[in-house]
Each structure stands twice: as structure tokens, then as C-alpha cells.
Amino acid sequence: MNETELMDQPAANAPALDAGTQAIFVDYLLHLGDNGLILGQRLGEWCGHGPVLEEDIAMTNIALDLIGQARMLLTRAGEIEGAGRDEDALAYTRDALAFRNLLLVEQPNGDFALTMVRQFLFSAWSYELYRRLTASTDPGLAAIAAKAVKEAAYHRRHSGEWLIRLGDGTAESKRRAQDALDDLWIFTDEMFEAQPGDAALAAAGLIPEPSSLRPDWEAMVERVLAEATLTRPDPGFRREGGRTGRHSEYLGHILSELQFLQRAYPGAQW
Amino acid sequence: MTNVTGLQAGESAEEQAFQAKIDREERIEPKDWMPEGYRKTLVRQISQHAHSEIVGMLPEGNWVTRAPSLKRKAVLLAKIQDEAGHGLYLYSAAETLDASRDEMTEALHDGRAKYSSIFNYPTLSWADIGAIGWLVDGAAIVNQVALCRCSYGPYARAMERICKEESFHQRQGYEIMMVLAQGTPEQKEMAQDALNRWWGPALMMFGPHDSNSVHSSRNMAWKIKRRSNDDLRQQFIDMTVPQAEYLDLSIPDPDLTWNEETGHYEVGPIDWDEFERVVKGGGPVGRERIRDRRRAWEEGAWVREAALAHAEKRRQRKMQAAAE
Numbered sequence: 001m002n003e004t005e006l007m008d009q010p011a012a013n014a015p016a017l018d019a020g021t022q023a024i025f026v027d028y029l030l031h032l033g034d035n036g037l038i039l040g041q042r043l044g045e046w047c048g049h050g051p052v053l054e055e056d057i058a059m060t061n062i063a064l065d066l067i068g069q070a071r072m073l074l075t076r077a078g079e080i081e082g083a084g085r086d087e088d089a090l091a092y093t094r095d096a097l098a099f100r101n102l103l104l105v106e107q108p109n110g111d112f113a114l115t116m117v118r119q120f121l122f123s124a125w126s127y128e129l130y131r132r133l134t135a136s137t138d139p140g141l142a143a144i145a146a147k148a149v150k151e152a153a154y155h156r157r158h159s160g161e162w163l164i165r166l167g168d169g170t171a172e173s174k175r176r177a178q179d180a181l182d183d184l185w186i187f188t189d190e191m192f193e194a195q196p197g198d199a200a201l202a203a204a205g206l207i208p209e210p211s212s213l214r215p216d217w218e219a220m221v222e223r224v225l226a227e228a229t230l231t232r233p234d235p236g237f238r239r240e241g242g243r244t245g246r247h248s249e250y251l252g253h254i255l256s257e258l259q260f261l262q263r264a265y266p267g268a269q270w
Numbered sequence: 271m272t273n274v275t276g277l278q279a280g281e282s283a284e285e286q287a288f289q290a291k292i293d294r295e296e297r298i299e300p301k302d303w304m305p306e307g308y309r310k311t312l313v314r315q316i317s318q319h320a321h322s323e324i325v326g327m328l329p330e331g332n333w334v335t336r337a338p339s340l341k342r343k344a345v346l347l348a349k350i351q352d353e354a355g356h357g358l359y360l361y362s363a364a365e366t367l368d369a370s371r372d373e374m375t376e377a378l379h380d381g382r383a384k385y386s387s388i389f390n391y392p393t394l395s396w397a398d399i400g401a402i403g404w405l406v407d408g409a410a411i412v413n414q415v416a417l418c419r420c421s422y423g424p425y426a427r428a429m430e431r432i433c434k435e436e437s438f439h440q441r442q443g444y445e446i447m448m449v450l451a452q453g454t455p456e457q458k459e460m461a462q463d464a465l466n467r468w469w470g471p472a473l474m475m476f477g478p479h480d481s482n483s484v485h486s487s488r489n490m491a492w493k494i495k496r497r498s499n500d501d502l503r504q505q506f507i508d509m510t511v512p513q514a515e516y517l518d519l520s521i522p523d524p525d526l527t528w529n530e531e532t533g534h535y536e537v538g539p540i541d542w543d544e545f546e547r548v549v550k551g552g553g554p555v556g557r558e559r560i561r562d563r564r565r566a567w568e569e570g571a572w573v574r575e576a577a578l579a580h581a582e583k584r585r586q587r588k589m590q591a592a593a594e
Contacts, residue, residue, distance in 0.1 A: 037340075047331030047350050049562065051570020053324065053358055064344060071340045088339045110575045169576025169584060176572070178353040179592070260398055261338040268454050270338035270396070270446075 024197030026081045033073030035100035040066035065151040092262035097245040104187035113176035120159035128151040128213040137205035167228025185233040190240035300366040317374040320360035321385035331391040363424040390553030397464035403443015405472040414440040421493035451517040466522040476503035
């Protein structure tokens with residue numbers, strides 16, 4: 001099934017849900033869509049500034065996959081919500097409080113090590129998530145997940161290979177990779193934290209329990225960190241709040257750039 | 271003196287055979303004998319072309335985070351990715367002539383190598399992304415279609431592949447302009463302003479007039495160049511003026527006229543002083559472009575070193591394992 005066919009799917013095939021569950025499910029789809037949108041936006045900042053041409057291509061390619069996922073997920077959220085909001089209305093006219101992405105994906109690019117560690121921690125998680133979402137009782141989400149899981153597998157492999165090269169490269173690259181890991185580790189618990197509505201969505205077979213992804217994610221992360229000779233940071237302070245709209249200071253700046261034209265020329269078509 | 275066939279009095283048998291092969295429209299391949307001048311000219315031209323793709327990512331990258339819809343953002347990302355890919359195959363084509371990518375990169379960074387000076391102009395509004403696709407990629411296609419018949423095989427083949435993607439970019443650029451031209455008055459003004467700024471530089475992309483072009487005659491004999499600068503420029507003008515009319519935008523040239531007899535549009539004088547200044551002095555943002563490329567390269571040094579160090583460690587471990 002290609003992207004256009006997915007987007008053209010009528011909301012008619014939406015699962016029958018009571019109004020409360022439906023609203024929670026829309027929020028969950030925004031969570032997935034916003035993850036792709038914000039991380040894609042961050043990777044887009046690298047365009048033309050990568051450490052080597054092949055990485056410019058790879059990072060742009062990953063950004064493109066993530067923006068593609070965001071488009072399908074936001075479209076699906078809009079269809080199920082049924083209030084007439086399309087992908088652009090959702091991406092360009094919500095304020096930070098209504099964004100549902102993980103705090104991890106909005107963190108600044110930093111150096112190449114930070115960008116790759118962020119990508120790996122995220123993609124190892126999104127791979128496990130999309131793998132399970134291929135069995136979602138929402139056929140729209142299941143179809144999106146079938147495409148996204150293949151992309152996440154490539155993103156995970158690409159960033160994981162870089163973690164190994166950097167960790168097991170030079171003293172400087174190891175220090176930078178370890179610093180990046182130490183900086184970002186506090187954002188990882190959020191990926192497995194359930195929100196109050198998640199149990200109902202899981203019970204309806206729409207999504208997996210967030211905590212159920214943890215063992216597979218841990219196994220992958222442990223394997224790559226071992227090969228990279230990097231040390232798993234101690235569980236310290238944890239940062240969370242993305243799914244309830246409590247973001248880091250960075251999101252407002254990301255949105256001011258992302259939404260600039262739509263805000264400056266309200267209602268214009270592009 | 272070089273005559274029209276490129277043969278010179280006292281040429282060696284190798285040189286004569288080389289020229290005869292070109293005259294028979296056969297392609298020169300990397301392992302074939304070639305005159306040093308041919309090799310050097312190609313390395314200069316192909317690397318310049320590769321650098322243009324790479325530097326060209328910067329003015330477009332400037333709008334990735336601000337693209338006005340998710341579809342436009344995805345299309346722009348895909349375009350920039352294609353350009354990086356074009357840079358990669360062009361560097362590979364130059365490598366078949368014994369030029370190393372690191373040396374070519376260094377020549378770009380220290381100002382010895384040139385790139386298309388059009389990228390030394392800034393992208394000030396979203397319409398510039400449309401204008402670059404429409405005019406800059408449009409001009410590039412006219413040049414590149416001619417290069418698909420270049421005598422050097424790897425370059426000609428790289429061009430065939432690049433041309434297909436460029437024509438897609440050109441259509442997307444034109445489509446951006448169309449939406450703006452048919453949009454709100456502010457959007458139309460944005461489109462007209464972009465055309466006003468990019469038209470002159472786009473005409474200059476074809477290089478100086480034939481009468482002032484230093485490399486032309488020899489490159490024509492070698493079939494590195496198949497058509498003259500002025501010929502290609504005229505084709506671009508004839509193709510683009512009606513497209514602007516269709517958009518209801520004005521070409522910023524009060525002297526532009528249609529010549530019924532020749533069947534061509536005629537443009538007013540091109541500002542060659544500006545061209546010289548931009549080529550030599552970098553133009554409005556030339557210094558920034560090179561500074562950005564150099565910075566990316568310098569800041570990425572530790573990444574490239576790490577990749578090499580890791581590859582070496584793996585190689586040693588493999589050898590050790592094999593020895594045990």
C-alpha cells in the first residue's frame with residue numbers, strides 16, 4: 001500500500017470506540033505523529049552541515065522517513081477526531097501545550113554523537129513499538145506501522161552502527177559518545193511510562209502497554225553499548241511530561257520556526 | 271593553434287588516435303589514454319559541478335525547517351537528498367580521473383576550486399525555493415542535457431541520471447511558483463520579488479558570452495562541451511519567458527523583446543560586472559557559504575577519524591582471530 005492510498009483511507013474504517021476512548025486514541029496518534037515531526041525537524045537542521053557527505057544523505061533520508069510517518073499519523077489523528085483538521089492544521093496551528101512528543105526528540109542536535117545517540121535511543125524504541133502496532137485493531141494505524149517498522153529498523157541499524165564506531169573509535173569520539181549518552185539517558189524512562197488512558201487503548205487492542213516494550217529495548221541497547229564499549233548511565237533524575245504537553249524550553253523555539261509562514265500568512269495555501 | 275577538429279601540427283599518434291575516437295562519437299573511458307589537458311579540464315569541470323551540488327544544499331537547507339506545509343517539507347528534503355547524491359556520483363566520476371575526494375574538498379575550502387556562483391545569493395523568502403527549482407534547476411537542465419553527450423563516459427552517464435531527477439525538481443519549483451502566483455497578493459509579490467532577484471543570476475549560469483569564453487573552442491573539439499554558452503542561454507530564455515507569462519509574473523528586463531524573424535526572445539545587456547564580482551569576490555553570501563562548508567568539514571573531522579580508527583581496530587581483530 002503506498003502513502004497516498006493510506007492517506008485516502010476514509011475515516012469509515014476507524015474502530016468503533018466510545019467518545020472518551022476515541023479522544024485518548026487521537027491524543028496517542030498525535031504523540032506518535034509529533035515524535036516523527038519534531039525529530040524530523042531537528043534532523044532537517046543538519047542539512048548541508050554533516051561531517052561527511054554520506055551522512056548528509058543518511059540524515060536527510062531519516063528526516064524524510066520521519067516526516068512521512070508524521071504526515072500519515074497526523075492525518076489519521078485528524079480522521080478519527082473528525083473535526084476537519086488535516087496534517088497541516090495539526091502540525092502548524094497547535095501550540096506547545098498541545099504537542100505530545102517525547103522530550104527526547106526535541107533536544108538540540110548538539111554534536112554528531114548527540115544526534116546519533118538520540119536517534120539510536122529513539123529508533124530502538126520506535127522499532128519495538130511499530131512492530132507491535134502492526135497488529136493494532138485500528139487498520140489505519142496498523143498499515144502505517146507496517147511501513148514505519150521497516151524504516152525504524154534501518155534508522156536503528158544506522159545509528160547503532162555509529163554508536164559502535166564512535167564508542168570504539170578514538171578517545172575523543174568515545175568521550176563525546178559517552179557524554180551524549182549521559183546527557184540523554186534521563187529522557188529514556190518517559191518512553192515506557194503509561195498515561196492514564198493507555199490501559200483502555202491497550203485493552204481495546206489499539207496499542208501495546210508502553211512498559212511491555214522495555215525488555216526488548218533494553219536488550220538491544222545493552223548489546224550495542226557493550227559493542228561500543230560505552231557505559232550505561234546510572235538511573236538518575238528522570239524527565240518526562242511530553243505526552244501531557246509539559247515540554248522542555250526547546251519546543252517553543254522549534255515551533256516558532258516550523259510554524260512561521262503559516263502564522264505570518266494565516267489561511268494562505270502553499 | 272588548434273583547428274576545428276582539435277588536431278595540432280606535430281601531435282603524437284596517441285593524440286591523433288584519441289581525437290579520431292572523439293570525432294567518431296565514441297566515448298572515452300577511464301582506462302583509455304587521454305591528453306593531460308583533457309584530464310585536467312574534466313577534473314576541473316566535474317569537481318566544480320560536484321561542489322555546486324554540495325554548496326547548493328545550503329541555500330535550500332535554509333528553508334527546510336520553515337517549509338510552509340509538511341508536503342513541501344518532505345519534497346524539499348527529498349530534493350536536498352538528491353543533490354547530495356548527485357555530488358556523490360560526480361565526485362566518483364572525478365575519482366575515475368585520479369582526483370581524490372579529499373583533495374577536491376580541500377580545493378573548494380581554500381578557494382582554488384569554483385562552484386556555480388548562483389549559490390552565493392541568499393534565499394530570503396519561501397518563493398526563493400520555488401525560483402531556485404524553476405530557474406536554477408531549469409538552467410542546470412539545459413546545460414546538463416547537453417552534457418549527457420559529453421565525450422567522457424563516466425561524466426556523461428552521471429549526467430543522464432542527474433537530468434532525470436533535475437527535471438522533477440524543476441517541475442516542483444515551478445509548481446511552488448504557480449501556487450504563490452495564484453495565491454494572496456502578498457504571496458504573488460513574494461513570487462515576483464524572487465523572480466526579480468534570480469533572473470539575472472540564472473542567465474549568468476551559462477557563463478560569459480562565446481566571444482569572451484576562454485575554454486570554449488578546445489572543449490568543443492574534445493566534445494567536453496557540445497553547445498556554446500550563448501546557445502544554451504538562448505534556449506533557456508526561450509523556454510522560460512512563456513513560463514513566466516503563464517504565471518502572470520514579469521521578467522525583470524525592460525529590454526526584453528520577441529524577435530519575429532529569428533523566433534527568439536532577446537534580452538537586454540547582462541550585468542557582467544556583477545558576474546565578475548560574484549565569481550571573484552564570492553557575491554553577497556559567498557564567504558558564508560564557504561565558511562559553512564569549511565566549518566562542517568572541520569567539526570566533522572573527529573567523526574571521520576573515529577570511523578577510520580574503528581575500521582582499523584576491526585581489521586586488526588579479524589586478522590588476530592584468523593591467526594589464532
